[in-house]
Amino acid sequence: MMVKNRKLELVYNVLFYILMGAIGLTMVFPLFWMLLSSFRDAADISMTPKTLDWRNYLEIWRSTNILRYTLNSLFVSLFVVVCQLITSAMAAYAFSRLRFKGRDLIFFLYISTMMVPHMVVLVPRFILFKQLGMLDSYWVLILPPAFSAYGTFMLRQFFLGIDRELEEAAIIDGCGNWRIFINVILPLSRPALATLGIFTFLSSWRSFVDPLIFTDSERVRVLSLGIYTIKASADSIDWGLLMTASVIMILPMILVFIFGQKYFMEGIRMGGVKG
Secondary structure, X not given: OHHHHHHHHHHHHHHHHHHHHHHHHHHHHHHHHHHHHOOOOHHHOOOXXXXXXXXXXXXXXXXXXHXXXXXXXXXXXXHHHHHHHHHHHHHHHHHHHOOOOOHHHHXXXXXXXXXXXXXXXXXXXXXXXXXHOOOOOOHHXXXXXXXXXXXXXXXXXXXXXXXXXXXXXXXXXXOOHHHHHHHHHHHXXXXXXXXXXXXXXXXXXXXXXXXXXHOOOHHHOOHHHHHXXXXXXXXXXOHHHXXXXXXXXXXXXXXXXXXXXXXXXXXXXXXXXXX
């Protein structure tokens, strides 16, 4: 009976891994096709290249301002990550460790903004930034995502799981709230901060609607919008060139996940344990 159960379990495991492998292939195949297409001519886009042809990468460098777009996206994304980590961590510390009148109500109102659809506030934000003279600037891309209700909620939940005895020991040693935040809370929250940083970078890097609405000049154009202009400006779409730009777009996101995977998985695991 035990041998039969083991055989049945083995069959289930084999079927499970086959299913997971098939699902994985369906997710990887579009990326693989995009990479191959970046080495093809527009006329040979449906064929498998026999040799690697780098002409599309040279052409996109020559015919477009791809370097400027990439640097703009990198600058905006990194700036947003730094600002959001600072603001979310400080707000989360206040909502989780400090006691003041109306704290829970303010936190509820702040978190409730997550239920407001992004498109609803586009017009008010456009009018506001126009009155402030910030349209078509880096500030219009950095300031809105620099404050995140989701980031505050995520870090607050993590901070609540930190043992208060550590905070009490720091108070006995003469530490105030600021030193506790810097020297106790933040070092213990590296997995959560890294996870939020990865999410924030990916969200900012692939942002499209805000740059499309709030910016116009090539000086502040980000990569996602630059790829759109490559597609929109051509009379006939050069798919090889478009796939090359898409590879350049997705490569930093893959690298960020690979190098941050350790903290990313640790943050998810610890967050699941601490609830």
